[in-house]
Amino acid sequence: MKLPELGRLEDRAKTPLPDKFTLLSLGDKIDQLDDAYTVTMWLVEMIEHFERFDLHDVFYIVKTTEQADVSLKQGTSTTPLYLVNDYVKISIQEIRDSIRFFRIYGQCYHIQNLEWSDLFLKGSCNDGLKKKFMEYLINVPSIGKGGPLFFIVMITIITSNTEEAICTLTQKVSTFKIMSIQGKNINTAVSQLRGAYRSLMSAEKVPRDITDHLINVFHNTSVEEFNSTFKTMKDNVRIENRKYDPEDILSIAEMTYTEMVENGS
Secondary structure, X not given: OXXXXXXXXXXXXXXXXXOOEOOOOHHHOOOHHHHHHHHHHHHHXXXXXXXXOOOHHHHEEOOEEEOOOOOEEEOOOOOXXXXXXXXXXXXXXXXXXXXXXXXXXXXXXXXXXXXXXXXXXHHOEOHHHHHHHHHHXXXXXXXXXXXXXXXXXXXXXXXXXXXXXXXXXXXXXXXXXXXXXXXXXXXXXXXXXXXXXXXXXXXXXXXXXXXXXXXXXXXXXXXXXXXXXXXXXXXXXHHHOOOOOHHHHXXXXXXXXXXXXXXXX
8 A cells, every 4th residue: 555545544544433432430320321322332333443444453362371581472272352342351461462462473554553543542532531541551561552452441441330330230230121212122222231231241240140130121022022032031041941141132132123123023
């Protein structure tokens, strides 16, 4: 790619989102699920931006081990996790090691993507959130800096809550009803619940009975055809002691609703 074209691409790749990431205080808002939904929609926009400008490769976290000579060896036992979707499963140290690996052993475009994604995310944050991130960066060596590190610190700050706020969010999930959503839109309900679930995951405060709560939410809508899927799921849990992952329940709700809409049900 010629230099003028690369410059124009860089400018577009670093152009921030129109709606800034901001500090959310879930305990001070009337509806914490709306806050969780807001975070989810921010992430959707961010993923689309990463894919549009091919920045997402450095967000697949490379697991490494440090050798005796301080070099890094790439692990081969697991498939890399995509940070944006799996941030609750990945430690900050693992992210810094992955960035270091890309900077030492990666291609030029890996380093470019680390830098461009970093600038994009910084530009997409308001001043308050950006200052909090810069406080964290003070003692981080340059070789460990990049978009993935900015992302994990940013999302941790956004979703961090007091114990009281977490309890309130848990109660919101436990008592959630589809009828509370304007237009009873299943996709909106799923997005709110997914955002809340991931916030609770990040805080390591997921209720043990979260699966039962989610199944009950989708088992008690005004559409019997939709309810039947989750009645079967509820029976499987009760009779066969079947285990369901919360993310799978949310995905099934989305797919079932989409199919019904497409079929005119």
